[in-house]
Amino acid sequence: MSILDMASLVLIAVGCLFFIAGSVGMLRLPDVFTRLHATTKADNVGLGLLVLGLLLRSGSMFVASKLVLIWLLVLVAGATTCHLIAQSAVRRGERPWSKR
Amino acid sequence: MTQTLLLFVVVLLASMVAGLIRVKRGPTSSDRMLAAQLMGTTGVAILLLLSEAISRPALLDVALVFALLAAVTGIAFVQRYHAMETGEQE
Numbered sequence: 001m002s003i004l005d006m007a008s009l010v011l012i013a014v015g016c017l018f019f020i021a022g023s024v025g026m027l028r029l030p031d032v033f034t035r036l037h038a039t040t041k042a043d044n045v046g047l048g049l050l051v052l053g054l055l056l057r058s059g060s061m062f063v064a065s066k067l068v069l070i071w072l073l074v075l076v077a078g079a080t081t082c083h084l085i086a087q088s089a090v091r092r093g094e095r096p097w098s099k100r
Numbered sequence: 101m102t103q104t105l106l107l108f109v110v111v112l113l114a115s116m117v118a119g120l121i122r123v124k125r126g127p128t129s130s131d132r133m134l135a136a137q138l139m140g141t142t143g144v145a146i147l148l149l150l151s152e153a154i155s156r157p158a159l160l161d162v163a164l165v166f167a168l169l170a171a172v173t174g175i176a177f178v179q180r181y182h183a184m185e186t187g188e189q190e
Contacts, residue, residue, distance in 0.1 A: 023118040
Protein backbone atom coordinates (compact mmCIF):
# COMPACT_ATOMS: atom_id res chain seq x y z
CA MET A 1 0.00 0.00 0.00
CA SER A 2 1.50 3.30 -1.05
CA ILE A 3 1.67 6.40 1.11
CA LEU A 4 -0.97 8.08 -1.06
CA ASP A 5 -3.44 5.25 -0.45
CA MET A 6 -2.73 5.43 3.27
CA ALA A 7 -3.33 9.19 3.38
CA SER A 8 -6.59 8.90 1.45
CA LEU A 9 -7.81 6.11 3.74
CA VAL A 10 -7.05 8.18 6.83
CA LEU A 11 -8.89 11.20 5.39
CA ILE A 12 -11.93 9.08 4.51
CA ALA A 13 -11.94 7.50 7.98
CA VAL A 14 -11.86 10.91 9.67
CA GLY A 15 -14.68 12.05 7.38
CA CYS A 16 -16.77 9.05 8.46
CA LEU A 17 -16.08 9.97 12.10
CA PHE A 18 -17.51 13.44 11.43
CA PHE A 19 -20.62 11.88 9.88
CA ILE A 20 -21.10 9.70 12.96
CA ALA A 21 -20.61 12.75 15.20
CA GLY A 22 -23.33 14.56 13.21
CA SER A 23 -25.77 11.66 13.66
CA VAL A 24 -25.04 11.38 17.38
CA GLY A 25 -25.53 15.13 17.78
CA MET A 26 -28.85 14.94 15.95
CA LEU A 27 -30.06 12.18 18.27
CA ARG A 28 -28.77 13.57 21.57
CA LEU A 29 -29.11 17.37 21.48
CA PRO A 30 -32.18 18.96 23.07
CA ASP A 31 -33.85 21.19 20.45
CA VAL A 32 -34.18 21.89 16.73
CA PHE A 33 -31.61 24.67 16.58
CA THR A 34 -28.81 22.79 18.33
CA ARG A 35 -29.56 19.74 16.19
CA LEU A 36 -29.40 21.80 13.00
CA HIS A 37 -26.10 23.27 14.15
CA ALA A 38 -24.54 19.87 14.91
CA THR A 39 -25.79 18.09 11.80
CA THR A 40 -25.06 20.74 9.19
CA LYS A 41 -21.56 21.57 10.35
CA ALA A 42 -20.39 18.04 11.05
CA ASP A 43 -21.78 16.66 7.80
CA ASN A 44 -20.29 19.36 5.61
CA VAL A 45 -16.84 18.91 7.14
CA GLY A 46 -17.20 15.13 6.92
CA LEU A 47 -18.11 15.29 3.24
CA GLY A 48 -15.21 17.70 2.63
CA LEU A 49 -12.67 15.32 4.18
CA LEU A 50 -14.18 12.39 2.28
CA VAL A 51 -13.94 14.26 -1.04
CA LEU A 52 -10.34 15.22 -0.21
CA GLY A 53 -9.54 11.56 0.44
CA LEU A 54 -11.15 10.50 -2.86
CA LEU A 55 -9.34 13.31 -4.72
CA LEU A 56 -6.01 11.68 -3.81
CA ARG A 57 -7.21 8.47 -5.48
CA SER A 58 -8.98 9.96 -8.51
CA GLY A 59 -7.05 9.37 -11.71
CA SER A 60 -8.35 12.10 -13.99
CA MET A 61 -8.88 15.83 -13.73
CA PHE A 62 -12.49 15.36 -14.89
CA VAL A 63 -13.42 13.11 -11.98
CA ALA A 64 -11.58 15.35 -9.52
CA SER A 65 -13.40 18.49 -10.63
CA LYS A 66 -16.72 16.66 -10.49
CA LEU A 67 -16.04 15.61 -6.90
CA VAL A 68 -15.24 19.19 -5.92
CA LEU A 69 -18.38 20.40 -7.72
CA ILE A 70 -20.55 17.93 -5.76
CA TRP A 71 -18.98 19.07 -2.49
CA LEU A 72 -19.55 22.75 -3.27
CA LEU A 73 -23.18 22.07 -4.24
CA VAL A 74 -23.84 20.18 -0.99
CA LEU A 75 -22.12 22.95 0.99
CA VAL A 76 -24.25 25.74 -0.50
CA ALA A 77 -27.47 23.70 -0.38
CA GLY A 78 -26.83 22.56 3.20
CA ALA A 79 -26.19 26.06 4.51
CA THR A 80 -29.26 27.48 2.75
CA THR A 81 -31.58 24.70 3.89
CA CYS A 82 -30.32 24.90 7.48
CA HIS A 83 -31.07 28.61 7.55
CA LEU A 84 -34.54 28.14 6.02
CA ILE A 85 -35.53 25.35 8.43
CA ALA A 86 -34.36 27.40 11.43
CA GLN A 87 -36.29 30.44 10.20
CA SER A 88 -39.50 28.46 9.68
CA ALA A 89 -39.10 26.90 13.16
CA VAL A 90 -38.82 30.37 14.69
CA ARG A 91 -41.87 31.57 12.77
CA ARG A 92 -43.90 28.63 14.08
CA GLY A 93 -43.10 29.73 17.62
CA GLU A 94 -40.43 27.29 18.60
CA ARG A 95 -38.35 28.51 21.54
CA PRO A 96 -34.61 27.86 21.76
CA TRP A 97 -33.67 25.43 24.52
CA SER A 98 -32.47 26.92 27.80
CA LYS A 99 -31.40 25.34 31.06
CA ARG A 100 -34.15 25.71 33.62
CA MET B 101 -8.62 -1.38 -0.58
CA THR B 102 -12.06 -2.09 -2.02
CA GLN B 103 -13.06 -3.97 1.13
CA THR B 104 -12.02 -1.05 3.32
CA LEU B 105 -14.05 1.40 1.26
CA LEU B 106 -17.07 -0.92 1.43
CA LEU B 107 -16.63 -1.09 5.21
CA PHE B 108 -16.82 2.71 5.32
CA VAL B 109 -20.00 2.53 3.23
CA VAL B 110 -21.55 0.22 5.83
CA VAL B 111 -20.53 2.61 8.63
CA LEU B 112 -22.19 5.52 6.83
CA LEU B 113 -25.33 3.42 6.24
CA ALA B 114 -25.49 2.77 9.99
CA SER B 115 -25.30 6.51 10.63
CA MET B 116 -28.17 6.98 8.15
CA VAL B 117 -30.29 4.43 10.04
CA ALA B 118 -29.68 6.46 13.22
CA GLY B 119 -31.35 9.32 11.35
CA LEU B 120 -34.47 7.18 10.95
CA ILE B 121 -34.84 7.13 14.76
CA ARG B 122 -35.13 10.93 14.69
CA VAL B 123 -37.74 10.73 11.93
CA LYS B 124 -39.79 8.34 14.08
CA ARG B 125 -39.38 10.25 17.35
CA GLY B 126 -38.91 13.88 16.26
CA PRO B 127 -41.36 16.10 18.14
CA THR B 128 -41.80 18.68 15.35
CA SER B 129 -41.84 18.44 11.58
CA SER B 130 -38.67 20.54 11.49
CA ASP B 131 -36.87 17.68 13.23
CA ARG B 132 -38.11 15.23 10.60
CA MET B 133 -37.02 17.53 7.79
CA LEU B 134 -33.62 17.88 9.43
CA ALA B 135 -33.26 14.09 9.53
CA ALA B 136 -34.17 13.91 5.85
CA GLN B 137 -31.51 16.53 5.15
CA LEU B 138 -28.93 14.46 7.01
CA MET B 139 -29.87 11.44 4.94
CA GLY B 140 -29.39 13.46 1.77
CA THR B 141 -25.84 14.44 2.72
CA THR B 142 -24.95 10.94 3.93
CA GLY B 143 -26.46 9.46 0.78
CA VAL B 144 -24.20 11.64 -1.37
CA ALA B 145 -21.18 10.50 0.66
CA ILE B 146 -22.18 6.84 0.27
CA LEU B 147 -22.57 7.23 -3.50
CA LEU B 148 -19.13 8.89 -3.81
CA LEU B 149 -17.50 6.06 -1.85
CA LEU B 150 -19.35 3.39 -3.84
CA SER B 151 -18.36 4.91 -7.17
CA GLU B 152 -14.72 4.66 -6.12
CA ALA B 153 -15.05 1.20 -4.52
CA ILE B 154 -16.70 -0.59 -7.45
CA SER B 155 -15.25 1.83 -10.06
CA ARG B 156 -18.48 3.06 -11.60
CA PRO B 157 -17.94 6.72 -12.54
CA ALA B 158 -21.63 7.05 -13.43
CA LEU B 159 -22.51 7.01 -9.72
CA LEU B 160 -20.92 10.47 -9.46
CA ASP B 161 -23.73 11.84 -11.64
CA VAL B 162 -26.27 10.13 -9.38
CA ALA B 163 -24.63 11.82 -6.38
CA LEU B 164 -24.87 15.18 -8.16
CA VAL B 165 -28.61 14.70 -8.74
CA PHE B 166 -29.05 13.61 -5.09
CA ALA B 167 -27.37 16.79 -3.86
CA LEU B 168 -29.64 18.90 -6.06
CA LEU B 169 -32.82 17.09 -4.97
CA ALA B 170 -31.92 17.32 -1.28
CA ALA B 171 -31.77 21.11 -1.60
CA VAL B 172 -35.12 21.19 -3.43
CA THR B 173 -36.89 19.11 -0.74
CA GLY B 174 -35.83 21.50 2.03
CA ILE B 175 -37.04 24.52 0.10
CA ALA B 176 -40.34 22.80 -0.78
CA PHE B 177 -40.88 22.00 2.94
CA VAL B 178 -40.40 25.63 4.01
CA GLN B 179 -42.56 26.92 1.13
CA ARG B 180 -45.43 24.63 2.09
CA TYR B 181 -45.47 25.91 5.68
CA HIS B 182 -45.24 29.48 4.46
CA ALA B 183 -48.25 28.92 2.18
CA MET B 184 -50.22 27.36 5.04
CA GLU B 185 -49.47 30.30 7.33
CA THR B 186 -50.47 33.00 4.86
CA GLY B 187 -53.56 30.98 3.96
CA GLU B 188 -54.69 31.02 7.58
CA GLN B 189 -54.21 34.75 7.92
CA GLU B 190 -56.43 35.59 4.99
